Amino acid sequence: MAMPVSWKKRLKNLLFIDIKTVAGAPSYDELDERIRQQWSQKISYFQNEEHWSVAKWYDNRASYYAEYGKIVCIGIGGLYWDEEENVFLKVKTLANDDEEALLGEFINIIEKYPPSELVLCAHNGKEFDYPYLCRRMLVHQHQLPATLRLSGRKPWDIPHQDVLEMWRFGDSRHFVPLDLLAAVLNLPIKPLELTGDQTSLVYYQKQGMAKVREYARSSIVTLVQVYLRLLGAPLVKDQHITRLE
Template sequence: MTENTTKHLKNILFIDIETVSQEPHIDLLDERMKKLWLKKASYLQNNDKLPDEDFYLKRSSIHAEFGKIICIGIGGIFFDDNQEPTLRVKMIRGESEKEILEQFRAILEKHKAAANLMLCAHNGKEFDFPYICRRMLVNGITLPRILQVSGKKPWEINHIDTLDLWKFGDYKHFVPLDLLAALFDIPGSETEVSGELVNNLYYVEHNQAKIERYCADQIIVLTQLYMKMNNWSLINENNIEVLL
């Protein structure tokens, strides 16, 4: 790798968030929020004709107004003296969403890349980045510099979206991360979890560890995809460290 490439990669944080509904049951919402959710749900596709309770658990977590973040995965690439890359993945967790977001904000603000820091996520521009911003505001947290996008020109925003890179301007084209991983022959997630199952794992099984393992796997796949999309070699599996 060239010196410019290594410098570029060291300035990137690869991120993924896991979200759940605000409450484990729709009837636990206060009446005002329940009414507003039912109004929103009436405009969403419910092809399986799910009852209100099941539809709430299936769809509310992807909407920042009705969901919350339960963990944030971050990955960074480091280089040894031989310029061999290592990916280190860690999980940000806490007793509350606010605690998680405050930790994440501190990491962003203290990162040694400073103004050159970049965030990378799959579908990040449509989901991860705005979701984090909205939940920070709800929790009374000042947005860190890298998430302050209002009034900025596109080239002034240090956000990388692998889905956006794959679209090539085709804004109708959505491709999930696991499909791109298969397409580029990148090992997929070892954890059998989908986004829709996170609510059940969190509220019913109380299996936070499995959710975090899934989140870490997503970070690994995301990072390797970004390497492939730039025609760089994949990071050796022996050089991937996951701190859970």
């Protein structure tokens, strides 16, 4: 089924992204003393939830926070159409142990788009991916690209999209993992092999950058199909998905 022109126009400059984050250091003991003290203080508020040591809390949760974690991989996806109006998806990943270089590469990509036209889309992007990217860019003294200069803007003035927000329907307390959302919507997609809290372990203890990249690629495919289903648009056929490095 051909996609209506209205859908194509809406999706033309939409870039799907998914960041994969890990703890900023291989272990709590390898942290800078100031950061280690701050982490211990932060976790003191949560230790009653799990009987974990401060070090285990770091291994399992540091990647969630831009102040204690870092980005090692960014999945990117874009839609395009052939002459017969069939929709295709191209997925690629940026990965680098050097976060500063990784973010620079990502900035170069998004700055190729007119900032007034580019729209990003992620799952929980407004509370995780977008602010995390901005914070880590500033840590490395990168100038924020125009499309990510979000500080001080009203929520309704931010053009970027978020499939979790679409699913919430105004219920800001409701959180649903991307994989669960795909299952609830009965999408013909394989379950994701990792979860966010496993990424750091795979990266540091199993030297698993290749697995992290595959996780990012799979996440983008799931993200795109969930987004299209929520719009009521046709899904991308599996044979029309190109997975690049």
